[in-house]
Amino acid sequence: MTRRFSWFNATSLTLGFTFLYLPMLILIIYSFNASKLVTVWAGFSTKWYGELLHNEAFLDAAWVTLKVAVLSSTFATVLGTMAAYVMVRGGRFRGRTLFSGMIYAPLVMPEVITGLSLLLLFIAIGLDRGVVTIVLAHTTFSMCYVSVVVSSRLVTFDRSLEEAALDLGCSPFDAFKSVTLPIIAPAVISGWLLAFTLSLDDLVIASFTSGPSSTTLPxxxxxAVRLGVSPEINALSTIMIAIVAIGVITASLVSKQAIARRQNEEQKALKQ
Amino acid sequence: MNVRRLFLIFVPYLWLLALFLVPFLIVLKIALSDGALAIPPYIPTLDFSNGWEGIKTFFAGLDMENFIFLTEDELYWRAYLSSLQIAAISTAITLLVGYPIAYGMAKAPDEWRPTLMMLVILPFWTSFLIRVYSWMGILSQEGFLNQFLLWTGIINDPLTILNTNTAVYIGIVYTYLPFMILPIYAAIEKLDESLLEAAEDLGCSRMQAFWLVTIPLSKSGIIAGCFLVFIPALGEFVIPSVLGGSKTLMIGKVLWEEFFSNRDWPVASAVAVILLLILVIPIILFQRNEQKQRESEG
Structure with a gap:
């Protein structure tokens, strides 16, 4: 059935997406404004981007943020995948309810509480605040997101494939590596990406758990934002928006191709 | 049970115990302690070196003083109530804004839907802080909204929106809108079109069919969306501190200030404990809704 937009749906979609995108669009346009006054247009210029490149403080913070994001999302992916495996395939064990509670609770926990509690822990055990503590904190909350993403994939996955591999003489680890992992790989990758962006994005938990030498970009x-709108922050925001947009669009195109290829192969296999 | 399985269970389990449950117990403990001019700034501290005596004096030192303090000081009451109010009102507005968008997406031509879906998800991947910040330039005294309204002649003097609660509402609706749209979209998309045709055949107008069929059948999506907005909005810190003013009272902000500005750790911890107790109710309701939905799907 081919459907067309009714006027009502077309209007609500247009208004809705204008609302979602106009603020960011204005921000991007004004990052190219020559004037220091952020609301008065004074001609096109890229000077704020140039100044950004010479701002040591921002560059340092960007480097710290990137390090934290790569480390924490990698740890979170490993731990989260393990947790998802335990939740879906682990069967019954003592303390399972507590385990699943601890997986879901951080998803709804206000960031201020997570940040506060982790800071109090780090102080109690005498761990100096720095990159290490931020990585620990980010790993903890993003592993829960990863495990939700991965377990939703594991649930739909046919267990007999794994059992067949075991029957054919694979060790459990080999079966995981050559059967399970390729099938859940898209979920693992999107889990990693989710953990990575959560870490890049996080202000509240990082503020509680960072030390003076480990300021992150947020x-x-x-x-800076508390002092008001500034063209430099506009430029920085534009760069970040551009990176995310390119990343998400590429990822969706790649996965679309992968799905098409798989369907193609499945059809070929069926014909044979 | 083999070693491998134990290892698989233990590593994430221990991680979560050490970095989620234990920290939370520490918060609870500090909430029951007294503030002190020491490092760390609270007493008593647990001292195992004195054996049982140390543990006994530790427990004797705990009391509900901070919680009593919270009930006596009007500031905290007002902060909790105004957080609830702000979260509830902005959830309602988000629903009103989000439903037509989700409906439009679900009724869009098939080839459009993946694109529309991506347009909703894309902001979710963009930095939260940047999305909140983007409104500062729009809502300020000489911002775009005021320039536009002055230009059209609707108003003669610029409106003060930034640093008021109105700006906080706009910020919450804007940033949490995708959370409302996605579950509602999923619910409407699953809906069997023939039910609507049946309703129209039986004499319903399209409007009646919408109220009698579409709305009730998308109820689970509406409920899920509302909780997904309400729960994080209640503990929100970034939006009230960037867009709100000094009069904006939200509990996340109070906790932050209590901790960083007043350095009163015991009170900050008590504020956190009560915020969690308030959140438990909507979280349980949300989980029930999800459970019911899973069961109805088989």
Missing amino acids: IKIFS
């Missing part, structure tokens, strides 16, 4: 942006 902390830096937040302290």
Whole structure:
């Protein structure tokens, strides 16, 4: 059945997406404004991007943020995949309810509480605040997101494939590596990407768990933003928006191709 | 049970115990302690070196003082109530804004839907802080909204929106809109079109069919969306501190200030404990809704 937009649906979609995208569009346009006054247009210029490149503080913060994001999302992916496996395939064991509770609770926990509690822990055990503590904190909350993403994939996955591999003489680890992992790989990758963006994005938990030498980009942006709108922050935001947009669009195109290829192969296999 | 399985269970389990449950117990403990001019700034601290005596004096030192303090100081009451109010009102507005968008997406031509879906998800991947910040330039005194309204002649003097609760509502609706759209879209998309045709055959107008069929059948999506907005909005910190003013009272902000500005750790911990107790109710309701939905799907 081919459907067409009714006027009502077309209007609500247009208004809705204008609302979602106009603020960011304005921000991007004004990042190319020559004037220091953020609401007065004074001609096109890229000078704020140039100044950004010479701002040591921002570059340092960006480097710290990137390090934290790569490390924490990798740890979170490993731990989250393990947790998902335990939840879906682990069967019954003592403390399972507590385990699943601890997986879901951080998803709804207000960030201020997560941040506060982790900071109090780090102080109690005498761990100096720095990159390590931020990585620990980010790993903890993003592993829960990863495990939700991965377990939704594991649930739909046919267990007999794994059993067949075991029957054919694979060790459990080999079966995981050559059967399970390729099938859940898209979920694992999107889990990693989710963990990575959560870490890049996080202001509140990082503020609680960072030390003076480990300021992340969101902390830096937040302290600048409190003083008002600035063209440099607009430029920085534009760069970040561009990176995310390119990343998400590429990822969706790649996965679309992968799905098409798989369907193609399945059809070929059926014909044979 | 083999070693491999034990290992698989233990590693994530221990991680979560150490970095989720234990920290939370520490918060609870500090909430029951007294503030002190020491490092760390609270007493008593647990001292195992004195054996049982140390543990006994530790427990004797705990009391409900901070919680009593919270009930006596009007600031905290007002902060909790105004957080609830702000979260509830902005959830309602998000529903009103989000439903037509989700409906439009579900009724869009098939080839359009993946694109529309991506357009909804894309902001979710963009930095939260940046999305909140983007409104500062729009809502300020000389911002775009005021320039536009002055230009059209609707108003003669610029409106003060930034640093008020109105700006906080706009911020919450804007940033959490995708959370409302996605579950409602999923619910409407699953809906069997023939039910609507049946309703129209039986004499319903399209409007009646919408109220009698579409709305009730998308109820689970509506409920899920509302909780997904309400729960994080209640503990929100970034939006009230960037867009709100000094009069905006939200509990996440109060906790932050209590901890960073007043350095009163015991009170900050008590504020956190009560916020969690308030959140438990909507979280349980949300889980029930999800459970019911899973059961109805088989």
